[in-house]
Amino acid sequence: MLNAKLSRKRRRYIGFMRALMYVCAALTYALVLFLIAYVLAKGVPNISWELLSTSPSYLTERIGILPDILNTVYIVIATLLIVLPLGVGAAIYLTEYAKNKKVVAVIEYAAETLSGIPSIIYGLVGMLFFCQFLGMQTSLLAGALTLVIMNLPTIMRTTQESLKTVPQSYREGAFGLGAGKWRVIRTVVLPGCVDGVITGCILSVGRILGESAALLFTAGFAHALNGIFEGLTSAGATLTVALYVYAKEQGEFGAAFAIAAILMGLTLLINLAATLTQRYFRRKKA
């Protein structure tokens, strides 16, 4: 091409930058592939039915992660049940009700601040507020409430984004037919933001599964097998916390890698689900 006419300095610059770009992109990609392959290769052989279906016992030196799996499920359910109404409500307020620009700016700034706060600080404040001040002790519920604050901005943002895509004419049409504001929200606006709520849920589940620092001091690290209601009021480790305890405190790397492989699988699944729902809703709207 024109390259022959370029000065040597320019050619060298172009070649260098181009090579650097390819190397860095390849490095990033290789890193992801390596992490997946390594964790799965080390972890999958350690996953057994006994590991998945029993609780740990010091007597027989058995390691089982069933309580941790259940705790994770409980905490995901509890967190979503609480955060959904709050987050969706906040988003509806921002897009449908708020007229004062300053109020909106303050709320959005608060949400941004929340999403920037590190999880260890959430854990600390959760411990002080939920466990001690509200007297919940170290319990899954206290952990779930801490996670509610962490996930609030996510649900708010995704819901808000999908509310913005509901055409203004729908609302005007409903108002024109004599519907009150609440009725418009219930029948026109809410159905329009289902996609945002679902995306928000998927993202939140991913975040809850991966969270550990915020749960260490709020939900604790017990491995007792409980039903959901008992479970929520007693302390319990989620999968990530269990991984940390097995790897760092007990040196049980087999169990730790088994949990890591499960978490990696779930992360893959969640990413896939997020992509697919996004694609589905985009096609539906188009």
Added chain:
Amino acid sequence: MKGKKKSFETAVHGVFLLLGLITVCCVLLITVYLIISGIPAIREIGLIKFLFGKTWASTAAEPSYGILSFILTSVYGTAGAIVIGVPIGFMTAVYLAKVASPRVKTVMESAVSLLAGIPSVVYGLVGMLILVPAIRKLFHVPDGASLFAAIIVLSIMILPSIIKVSVTALEAVPKEYEDASLALGATPVETYFKVSVPAAKSGIAAAVVLGVGRAIGEAMAVMMVSGNAANMPSLFQSVRFLTTAVASEMSYSGGLQRQALFSIALVLFLFIMLINATLNFFLKRTKER
């Protein structure tokens, strides 16, 4: 009937207003709690002694609570992660935004979001078993759990934030800028780096600041690979970050030691607030353009 309907609507409005203000309440709650619980220990120890004291010996007979080593470790660790992570992330972002074919881009983008989704304890675990032994062997140090291991893990963990935000910024550069540059005889690569990148510079700056925030706030992965001894930072020594200082002693602490941990959290929180403010500054500039 009409009055009833009106009061019902007002009530609904009120409920939504409360829901809307909940984030503000949460931020206030966190700030107030951290300040209330963080101030007493600082008062007792003395601000200067607390912030600039070099020794942390919370369980000694004569305890001393100086967190300079934690602050410096957090600063050095974050700086190291930025030095390694930003160039790699930035170059990857330019490649994704400008060079990659749509198909490659989709694949790479899902790989990047996977990287963002991997739990931090998994990074910690892999770091513990690959990075730490490798550093011990390569550099002939007695223990590989060190600041260097933490820097590597952090630089990987901040990659997704840097790549995603930079790609968004680079894609928002008006096509006219690039066309003009190409028409003047610049090659595509020259255009990307001399026209597109400068045009997207506030967005890229925001990406870097976001990475700083992620790195300084990370606790678990760092705890698993940094050795966790309260030394002054040195590349191949066991170190303790602000985050890990809080996490490692919280479960067995009491009295002034516990209060001092809250004070450390307050210092960390102030750092984060500063970073957030910077981030907002850059994001606002991006929006204005």
